[in-house]
Amino acid sequence: MLADDHIQDFNQSLLEDHQFRYDYLATLLSRRAVDLPQVVQQLIDFQVAIPSWALGTGGTRFGRYPLGGEPRSLEEKIADVALLNRLNRSSNSISLHIPWDIPRDIPALQQQLQESGLTIDSMNSNTFQDQKEQPYSYKFGSLSSTEASVRQQAIQHNIECVEYGKQLGAKIHTVWLADGSNFPGQQHLRRAYQRTAESLASIYEAMPSDMTMLIEYKPYEPHFYSMVIPDWGTSYSLCQYLGENAQVLVDLGHHLPNTNIEQIVGRLLHFGRLGGFHFNGSLYGDDDLTTGSAKPFQLFLIFNELVDGAQDQAVTNAAVAYMIDASHNTKDPLEDLLQSVENILGAYAKALLVDRAALHEAQENNDVVRAEEILRDAFLTDVRPLVAEAYRQSGGALNPVAAYRAGQVREQLIQQRGKLSLSTGL
Ligand code: AOS
Ligand code: ZN
Ligand code: ZN
Ligand code: ZN
Known part of the structure; x- marks a missing residue:
């Protein structure tokens, strides 16, 4: 499916237009001190992991409308990610979920x-x-449960995931806990935290020294009175308690409306505890929409913090793991993932274009307008030719979504896997 020839032929048909747009941008940027080939190389090097659960049409809680041709097995999920990666050469890894993706062979x-x-x-x-x-049931929590037997079962499950990870070469074990309470008084808040910390320590001890535990936080859902890990401060404190190989994971959808996520990113970089991202887009909550669809400026500001941190010798944060965590109802999931990766690369490209020396100077001089103008200047640059050039140079498609459509990939997947194929997932 989707022969490499197809991608190359397709690129050929777009090449002239692409070259024109790229040269124009290069001319514009030559007036600023931008090393364009280096920016393109940084885009080529940037990789975003795809979660196995984003490959099928997902969900709102109001029902699911299968699109057809969705992966029916772990092998088919891997095949889908391989396909995405051939189109954009920017998503060369997959994240698995146990027990949805138990590896058999x-x-x-x-x-x-x-x-x-x-x-x-x-x-x-x-x-x-x-x-x-x-x-045992997780109705009243897992790692935080009041029952030792429930906690033990949850610890064992996590250790099993670590074991699979070891066998498959995964370097990250991610924990997202739905533990919490729905009503005041239901849970002893301090003890629930303590039990969670101790349970996490048992899992942490089972990890090999080259594995990182990422701890995700979320202020609501499924528990609307209290979540055991509601915020980055709680994640951070758990990481401090566990040790160097525990890091905070920032899921963009896991914040209360209007939270300044870029500031959280900056703080975590400062503490050397930013471990990873779950990218998605949202307006209301954990909407899991296409990354950068609703708030592109926020995505840019987040990347601005990341680039600033990466260029600052004083920041010692280890490598950050990037993943998409999205899944919804109305788009072809593969097209959605291609769009997300493209928006992520675009935000990164814009952050790389920020005139950082000038920005720092404006900040030091409290020149509010100048500082803001510098950011706006980068944000309003149309960087699509840069992203396309990165795709092209690494062997991908100049326009991955268009190449996917022209290659009639979904139609072929439906032929192979059927109209009503369903994958596991939320
Ligand atoms: C849940 O809200 C979290 O975002 C998780 O990271 C993730 O979506 C889940 O583990 C997959 O089901
Ligand atoms: Zn997540
Ligand atoms: Zn989530
Ligand atoms: Zn989400």
Whole structure:
């Protein structure tokens, strides 16, 4: 499916227009001190992991409308990510969810991954749903449960994920907890935190020294009175308690409306505790929309912090893991993921264009307008030719969504996998 020839032929048809637009931008930017080939190289090097659960039409809680041709197995999920990566060369890893993606034949999976040039990014545990065979229920929490047997079951499940991760070469174990309470008085808030910290420590101890635990926070859902890990401060304190290989994960959808996420990013970089991102877009809550669709300026400001941190010798934060965490109802999930990656690369490109020396100078001089104008100047630059050039140079499609459509990929997937194929996921 989607022969490399197709991508190259397709690029040929767009090349002249692309070249014109790229040269024009290069001329514009030559008036500023921008090393354009270096910016393109940084875009080429930037990789965003794809989660296995974003490959099928997802969900709102009001129902699911299957699109057809969705992956029916872990192998087909990997095949879909390989396809995305051939189109944009920017998503060379996949994140798995246990038990939705239990690997049955590890050597065969490793071979498939190698042949498709992919790696496993992270393993994600699931203690927010009861599985059929499991003896104890998570109705009243998992790692924070009042019952030792429930906590033990949740710890064991996480250790099992770590073990799969070891076998598959994953370097990240991500924990998102749905633990919390719905009513005042339901839960002893301090003790719930303590039990969680201790449970996490047992999982942390089972991790190899080259694995990082990412701890996600979320202020609401499914518990609307209190979540055990509601905010970055709680995640951060748990990481401090656990040790160097625990880091905070920022899911863009996990903030109260109007939260200044870029400031959180800056803080975590300062503390050396920013471990990773779950990219998505939202207006109201954990909407899991296409990244950069609703608030592109915010995405740019986040990347502005990341680029600033990366260029600052004083920041010692280890490498940040980037992943998309989105899944919804009305788009072809593969097109949606291509759009998300493109918006992420665009925001990154714009952040790389910021005249940082001038910005720092304006900030030091409290020149409010100048500082803002510098950011606006970068943000309002049309960087699409830069992103397209990065795709082209790395062997991808100049316009991945158009190439995907022209290659009739979805139609072929439906033929192969059927009209009503369903994948697991939320
Ligand atoms: C849930 O809201 C979190 O964003 C999780 O990161 C993720 O979506 C989940 O683990 C996948 O089901
Ligand atoms: Zn998430
Ligand atoms: Zn979420
Ligand atoms: Zn989300």
